[in-house]
Amino acid sequence: MEKSVVVKNVSKKYKMYTKNSEKILDLISPKGYGKTFYALNDISFEANKGDVVGIIGVNGSGKSTLSNIIAGIIPPTSGTVETHGEAALIAIQSGLKKELTGRENIELKCLMLGFNKSQIKELTPQIIEFADIGDFIDQPVKTYSSGMKSRLGFAISIHIDPDILVIDEALSVGDQTFADKCLDKMNEFKEKGKTIFFISHSISQMKKFCEKALWIQYGHVEQYGLMEEVMPEYEKFIKAYKKMTKQEKKALANKVKKSRMIKS
Structure with missing residues (x-):
């Protein structure tokens, strides 16, 4: 099978500051200052042409960060992402300029992707x-609602006919x-x-539409x-998570947060 996306050892980290003065200290300190949060840590997977992959996981697990990296919106801190073909991200507000009209956003997006005036006029x-x-x-x-932004973003992205389509909760509104x-x-x-x-919180949509799952x-x-192999395991996790008490969920959240942060 021909590969379309190859993600190797990708990590994405962000600096966490509690106040502005810490940003300055981080800039002037030889070893840096503050804590680093890993949104993604050593992610690797491959997708073939024709694959339909559902990206699943609880809130805060890094799904949207990964979708932005695959689409080339943000770079990884380390690791590599190899894509074969044009990638487009469909998210509620992705790529839309708030001050421009919907029509102007269509023209701008198409111009940025190399379409000429006659092609834009037709599209x-x-x-x-x-x-x-x-x-x-x-x-x-x-002035748009979330639903209208999603509609416009989806309409633009599918009509530019990308080779790789990344859909991040765009059908949730x-x-x-x-x-x-x-669909x-x-x-x-x-x-x-x-x-x-x-990416969707609708497990039924995932099961209906996707062939593979990336948890x-x-x-x-x-x-x-x-x-059919991954989703049952994820559903077991979700079922167990929902049975946890508030204290257990808080303890888990603190443990996870601690494991994803390191001191400079």
């Missing part, structure tokens, strides 16, 4: 029709009719052999494989 009506946000298309994006329309479009991409990464657990890969 724009299709994108507007799919987004279906009415007269808001000519209003600044800052808005109405079911639009979500169904998006239909994603199935078209699936049939064309494109690679899709799908990210507190910054590292817990399990990666076929959906």
Whole structure:
């Protein structure tokens, strides 16, 4: 099988400060200052062309950080990401300029991706029709609801026809009719052999749409494989987690936080 995405030993870390003065100390101190938080730690996996991978994990595990790295929005701190083809991220506000109108955002995004004026002129009506946000298309994006931002972002990304599609909770807002329309479009991409990464809290959507599952657990890969093998293990974890008391959940959160932070 031909590889489309190869992630090797990827880590992403951020400095944590409790006050502004610590930022200055970090800059002037030879060894740095403060604590470092690992959003991702030594992540490795591969995806083939035509793979549809559901990225699962509890909140705060690093799913969105990983999706941004795959799409090339942010760089990893260490490790490498190799992608074969154009990647596009669909998230609620990804890539949208708040001061510009929806129509202007369409033109800007297409220009940035190398489309010429005639191509943009041809694509724009299709994108507007799919987004279906009415007269808001000519209003600044800052006036949009989360659902409208998601609609526009999805419409732009699918019509630029990327080779790798990364969808981060973009179907979690808005109405079911639009979500169904998006899933239909994603199935078209699936049939064309494109690679899709799908992040959603809807386990039923995952089971219905994805063939593989990548379980990210507190910054590292817990399990990666076929959906029917990984999802049952994840569901067991979620079931056990929900049975925990508030004190047990807090203790677990503190333990995880401590394991993901190091002193400079």
